[in-house]
Amino acid sequence: VLRHEEFEEGCKASCNGPYDGKWSKTMVGYGPEDNHFVAELTYNYGIGEYRLGNDFLGITLVSSQAVSNAKKMGWPLREVTTGIFEAEAPGGYKFYLEDKEQLKQDPVLKVTLGVSDLQKSVDYWSDLLGMKIYEKDEEKQRALLGYADNQCKLELKTVGGAVDHGTAFGRIAFSCAKEELPNIEALMKKENQKILTPLVSLDTPGKATVQVIILADPDGHEICFVGDEAFRDLSKVDPNGDKLLDDAMAADNSDKWFAVQKMKKASA
Numbered sequence: 001v002l003r004h005e006e007f008e009e010g011c012k013a014s015c016n017g018p019y020d021g022k023w024s025k026t027m028v029g030y031g032p033e034d035n036h037f038v039a040e041l042t043y044n045y046g047i048g049e050y051r052l053g054n055d056f057l058g059i060t061l062v063s064s065q066a067v068s069n070a071k072k073m074g075w076p077l078r079e080v081t082t083g084i085f086e087a088e089a090p091g092g093y094k095f096y097l098e099d100k101e102q103l104k105q106d107p108v109l110k111v112t113l114g115v116s117d118l119q120k121s122v123d124y125w126s127d128l129l130g131m132k133i134y135e136k137d138e139e140k141q142r143a144l145l146g147y148a149d150n151q152c153k154l155e156l157k158t159v160g161g162a163v164d165h166g167t168a169f170g171r172i173a174f175s176c177a178k179e180e181l182p183n184i185e186a187l188m189k190k191e192n193q194k195i196l197t198p199l200v201s202l203d204t205p206g207k208a209t210v211q212v213i214i215l216a217d218p219d220g221h222e223i224c225f226v227g228d229e230a231f232r233d234l235s236k237v238d239p240n241g242d243k244l245l246d247d248a249m250a251a252d253n254s255d256k257w258f259a260v261q262k263m264k265k266a267s268a
Contacts, residue, residue, distance in 0.1 A: 002027040002038060003238040004245040005204070013197050013212055013224075017169030019044045026245055030107055033235040037108040037152035040173075045254060048264060050091070053166030054159045055221060057112040058094035060084075063102040070097070091168075108152045110144065111172065113221055114159035118143060120218050121156050128191060129223070147174070163219040171214070171222030178211055178227035185213050196222060208233040 003026075010020040022045040029038035039059075070077050070087055077085040083099045098109070115121040122143050125131045134153060135144040141158035154172070176184075185199050197214035204210070208230040215223045238244070258264065 001241040001245055002029055002033065003235070003241045004248065006244075006248055011202070013200060013202055013214060014169070015040075016042045016044055017167075019047065021045055024248055026241075027235070032237050034232060036106040037111070045252065048258075050168040051166045052092045052168060053164035054114045055163050055165045055219070056093065056168075056170055057114050057155075057157055057159075058086075058096055059111055060096040060098065060109045060155075062098040062100050062107045062109055064099050065102055066095075066097045067099045105150060106152060110153040110155045112155040112157055113172075113219075114163050115156045115219050116159065116161065116163050117218065118156060118158050124193075124217050125154065125156070128187065128193065163221075165220060169222075171224055173224040173226060175226050175228040175231045178229055181211055181213050181225060181227060184215075184225055188215055194220075204234055210234055 004024065006022075006024045007016075008022055010016055010018075010023065015025065016023040024043045024045075026041045026043070027033065027038050028041060029036045066087075067077070067085055069075075070085070075087060077087055077097070080086045080096070085097045085099065087095045087097060089095060118138075118141050122133065122136065122145070125145050126133050131145040131147055131154065133143060133145055135142075137143070143156045144153050145156070146153040181199055185195065187193075188195050194216040195213065196216050197212065199211060199213045201209050201211050210230040211227040213225050215225070217223060
C-alpha cells in the first residue's frame, strides 16, 4: 500500500466513476509511483458490486513469489501456457502470473485492454499518443506498445465485437511535463478526438494541485494525462498508508448496516 485517501463526495474528474457519494482510493504497487506501475483501487461506499465488461482483460506480472503465495493460500490458479498462471481477484479481474524470479525493476509486465479494431487502436495510441510499437501480431490480433523499454507495456487485444465497459469505469493514467498538457488538448481538438475532461486543475486537501486532461480512445477507454511536477509531490509514498487503509476498513460498517436494514448493497 503506497497511499490511501478518503473523500466525502465524488471527484470532479470522475476518478471514482459516475458516483457522487463518499469514496476512497488506495494506491498499490511494487514500489513508488515515480518508477513503477501502480493500481488505483477505488471503493464507492454503498456500492456492493459492479458489472464487469470486456474492456479490461488483465494484468501480467513476473513473480514466482506470487505463484507460491497463491498456492499456499489455496487461491485458484489455472495454467494457461507453460509457466503462466491465471488468477482472479475478488472483483473478477484477471491477473496473469509468470512463474519466474521477480524482476529487480517493476515486475508488472503489461496491462491488457480489449479493442474492437486493432489497427484503429494502434494508430490512435502510436500516432496520436506517441507510443512505440514493440510487437504486432495480426494472426492473434494483438499489439504491444509502450513509452519506454523499462516501463510497463500496454497490450491491445481484439475482443471480436464491441467493447463493453460495464459499470466499473476504470482508466489508465500517465504523467508528463505540465507544459505538454495544452499541446495534447490542442492535438485532440485538431484531430476531432474525444476529450472527456478538458484541461482542469484538481485540488487534494493539504496536498498539491494537479492539472489533468482526460481523453477517450476509439473504444472509449479513458486515458488521463497528469502534470508530472505536482503529481510527484501528490504521489509520495505515505508511511501511514497501511494504517489509514486498515482504519477505514474497520470503520466501514456498511455490510452490517445493510444487513440490519435487510437491504442489499446496490449493484452498479
